[in-house]
Amino acid sequence: MISGEHALSRELWRSYVLLFIANELDLVFTYFGLVRGVFLEGNPWLRPLLLTWWPIIVKVTALGGLGLGILVILEAGVPRQRRVLSALRMATAVYTAVLVLHVVNLLASLSRG
Secondary structure, X not given: OOOHHHHHHHHHHHHHHHHHHHXXXXXXXXXXXXXXXXXXXXXXXXXXXXOOOHHHHHHXXXXXXXXXXXXXXXXXXXXXXXXXXXXXXXXXXXXHHHHHHHHHHHHHHHHHO
């Protein structure tokens, strides 16, 4: 049987992996949408750097830092782990909404030719 603390740890890592995947899909859809001329980048800081390696470096650095943060928070106790899990779930929900918008825009552009 899995203890509550171990289950919370697994849920933190599962949420992290989902957020990581959503981030990478966002990057792929953004590039695809830009190439097709379907939409513009919404992040004003990354907009001038879009067709360089910087967006990938920024995402990998941020997600790597988040992974290290999860390692640290696993030693901080259950209340903090629950707060971090809530934040991860909210961030994943936001990225999921962004991905849905990407898919809708890309499908609409494909139907227009």
